[in-house]
Amino acid sequence: MTVNPVERLERRRRRRRRELARWSIRAALAIVVFGLGVALGQALHDNPKPGQTFTLERTLHFPTTGTPGSTVIP
Secondary structure, three states, X not given: OOXXXXXXXXXXXXXXXXXXXXXXXXXXXXXXXXXXXXXXXXXXXXXXXXXXXXOOOOOOOOOOOOXXXXXXXX
């Protein structure tokens, strides 16, 4: 079976397109998997570990008006 040059060129183009499509899908899949891995890593990093103590420190400010009253009872 002989293939003329036009048919040969057409086969090569189809093969290139298929290979390009396969590699594009592989690259897209790799990017998605990488993105999911980064998202999972960030989620694990942001959440506190179970059983860990959480401390909140606040400072209370009391308003002062004039001279304070005496707290000493004679």
